Amino acid sequence: MAAKILPVVKFATKVTIAGGALYVAYDSGLLGGSKEGSVALGRAKAAIPPAVEEWMKYFGFELPATPKIEFSPLNAWNSGVQKSIHALSVAPSTVSDYTKQGMQYAKNHLK
């Protein structure tokens, strides 16, 4: 009697676990549109530091502090293009300035 029911119970447990995981993913908005996804990411980011702190207190050791990186790829993404185009746009005036300075220097030396 028990031998016959056991496979059914096992299968039912497996279905419950898998279905529960799927339901949790669906319910927390992980499978929705773009906006819900970024909202969920924000929530996860906000929830991680307190959770890490709690775990550290529980285990009683300190994690090394995360190093601060000054470089931000978000701001530096276009910097190459911006700098080169800016240099190109001010090139005529820079060249004329240098030419004038050069002519002045030459005049002063020829006097």
Add this chain to the structure above:
Amino acid sequence: MSEKEIGRKWDRCLADCAIKVGTGLGLGIVFSVVFFKRRTSPIAFGTGLGLGMAYSNCQNDFKSHYVLHSNVAKEQ
């Protein structure tokens, strides 16, 4: 679309991609352990599913600016 709007759309797109790939990976691992005797194919399937969902969402988000919306009056 203005540049700010495009930037915001890209941010949403990448965040969504990370979430969906992670979710797909997680669910793939769960299903692989529970149903498929720890084979790797469900994990790859789940990750691919997540990537596909993210790609589709991004595509719809970028296209939504150009899609025409109309209000059709219902016939009485």
